[in-house]
Structure formats: C-alpha cells, structure tokens
Amino acid sequence: MQYKNPDIYSSYRENDLGRTFYDLVLEHKPKKIIEFGTLYGYSTVAMAMALDELGEGHVWANDLFEDYEFRHSTMEETQKNIDTYGVTKYITLQRNDFEEWLKNPEPFDLLHVDISNKGDTIERLYEAVKDQIAHGAIVIFEGGTEERDQVEWVTKYNCKKIYGSGIPYKVLNPNFTSLSQLIIPE
Numbered sequence: 089m090q091y092k093n094p095d096i097y098s099s100y101r102e103n104d105l106g107r108t109f110y111d112l113v114l115e116h117k118p119k120k121i122i123e124f125g126t127l128y129g130y131s132t133v134a135m136a137m138a139l140d141e142l143g144e145g146h147v148w149a150n151d152l153f154e155d156y157e158f159r160h161s162t163m164e165e166t167q168k169n170i171d172t173y174g175v176t177k178y179i180t181l182q183r184n185d186f187e188e189w190l191k192n193p194e195p196f197d198l199l200h201v202d203i204s205n206k207g208d209t210i211e212r213l214y215e216a217v218k219d220q221i222a223h224g225a226i227v228i229f230e231g232g233t234e235e236r237d238q239v240e241w242v243t244k245y246n247c248k249k250i251y252g253s254g255i256p257y258k259v260l261n262p263n264f265t266s267l268s269q270l271i272i273p274e
C-alpha cells in the first residue's frame with residue numbers, strides 16, 4: 089500500500105518519521121523485523137505498510153505494555169490501531185522485555201529499538217548485535233541528535249546521552265525525535 093503518515097499518537101508523527109521507516113523497509117526488503125517499543129503502533133504500522141507493498145515480511149513487535157510505568161499502551165489498543173490500517177497479517181504483538189532479549193538476541197534482518205533510549209541502552213544494544221550488523225543486519229534506533237538529548241526526562245533523571253557517546257551510528261533523519269542506524273566503524 090502507498091505510504092501515508094499514520095494517524096496514531098507518536099512523537100515520531102509530527103515530522104512524519106514514518107516515511108523514513110517506510111522507505112528503509114522498501115530499500116532493504118527485510119523478511120524478519122523485530123521492534124522493541126511499539127507503544128500505540130506508529131512505527132510498526134509505517135513499516136508494515138512497506139511490507140504490504142513488497143508482499144512479504146513480518147514485524148515482531150514487542151512492548152511491556154501495562155508493565156511499563158511511564159507512557160504506555162495496552163496490547164488491545166495497539167492491535168486495534170494495527171487492524172484499522174489493514175496491516176494485521178504483517179504484525180505480531182508480543183509482551184517482551186528488551187533487557188531479557190538482549191541476553192540472547194535472536195537473528196533478524198531489521199531491528200528497531202525505541203524504549204525511551206538512553207546512552208547506555210544504545211551501548212548495550214551495540215555490543216549485543218554488532219556481529220549481526222557485520223553480517224548485514226540493519227539496526228535503527230530512536231534518537232541520535234543533540235536536540236533529541238535535550239528532552240526533559242534525560243535531564244530530569246540524569247540519563248547518559250546518546251549524542252557524543254562514541255557509539256558508532258549515522259543519523260538517518262535528523263528531524264525530531266530523530267532516527268539513527270548503528271554502523272561498524274571502518
């Protein structure tokens with residue numbers, strides 16, 4: 089199906105970062121997509137729209153849902169959004185903890201991580217998946233710009249910043265909240 093900015097609450101929505109997700113999936117044609125941090129399903133639906141265009145592939149979309157103490161969705165609410173966009177067959181919602189998954193990461197073609205990312209989240213992610221990246225897997229994450237690290241909660245909870253952390257990545261879309269891709273340094 090053709091892309092349109094999903095009308096689903098998300099901090100990605102204001103600057104239509106869904107377009108970047110859609111284009112990335114069309115470009116790399118990943119068969120197995122894993123996502124951590126689905127919330128109401130904005131990024132998930134944007135990727136699934138591209139899978140529908142390609143006619144194959146699947147998103148395994150993981151979240152803690154009600155087990156997350158800050159802003160969260162319910163699995164039912166997110167499933168309803170997915171169904172509304174007609175991409176049900178491309179997405180499986182699961183209640184899974186990123187921290188558990190990191191201990192033994194399964195193979196994937198594309199991984200999207202958006203769990204209120206902090207510098208240490210991305211550092212641990214990089215260590216856990218760098219071998220897969222070296223073999224061609226794509227890893228993208230929310231954040232990466234200096235502007236994004238200025239969000240109120242990063243200061244409030246004294247979180248480690250992503251920008252300037254030395255983690256090797258490139259910014260795919262600098263528009264707030266920004267989207268970046270992990271890379272292996274030369």
Ligand SMILES: C[S@@+](CC[C@H](N)C(=O)[O-])C[C@H]1O[C@@H](n2cnc3c(N)ncnc32)[C@H](O)[C@@H]1O
Binds near residue numbers: 097099129130
């Ligand atoms: C910023 S939101 C995700 C936004 C979403 N990607 C979008 O397109 O709008 C962060 C989500 O991460 C989830 N989350 C936080 N910590 C997590 C963890 N350890 N494992 C899985 N999900 C987590 C929260 O429940 C929340 O729904």
